[in-house]
Amino acid sequence: MALDYSKKVMDHFINPRNVGEIENPDGVGEAGNPKCGDIMKIYLKVNDADKTIEDVKFKTFGCASAIASSSMATELIKGKSIEDAWDLTNNAVAEALDGLPPIKMHCSVLAEEAIHTAINDYRAKHGLEVIPMEKHED
Numbered sequence: 740m741a742l743d744y745s746k747k748v749m750d751h752f753i754n755p756r757n758v759g760e761i762e763n764p765d766g767v768g769e770a771g772n773p774k775c776g777d778i779m780k781i782y783l784k785v786n787d788a789d790k791t792i793e794d795v796k797f798k799t800f801g802c803a804s805a806i807a808s809s810s811m812a813t814e815l816i817k818g819k820s821i822e823d824a825w826d827l828t829n830n831a832v833a834e835a836l837d838g839l840p841p842i843k844m845h846c847s848v849l850a851e852e853a854i855h856t857a858i859n860d861y862r863a864k865h866g867l868e869v870i871p872m873e874k875h876e877d
Contacts, residue, residue: 777801781856782857829847
């Protein structure tokens with residue numbers, strides 16, 4: 740079955756932004772979907788003074804939609820406060836990519852969950868309250 744990917748999905752898949760790891764990250768988050776085998780890991784470097792995300796990197800094992808979702812999500816949160824980054828939704832990631840095929844929407848959910856996990860890791864390491872995460876249905 741051929742999937743109809745937008746030009747933005749293909750661009751972020753072929754030329755992903757922010758790939759890699761951050762040494763001594765301030766927060767690390769991982770999300771995976773056992774059904775499809777996609778796994779995302781997000782690394783954050785946070786400015787302690789103003790709590791903005793100075794740098795963000797990702798490593799994703801998965802399909803074109805998973806890689807594109809990771810790439811776009813990191814672009815959308817870079818330079819934002821951790822509070823604003825928390826508010827990034829999977830739908831916003833999908834919209835920024837000009838849409839994902841319905842069967843691939845779970846990839847944008849993984850990006851949101853990995854970011855939430857990374858922010859909570861940062862919060863826990865800095866004595867801040869960990870925010871409960873909503874569970875998405877597959």
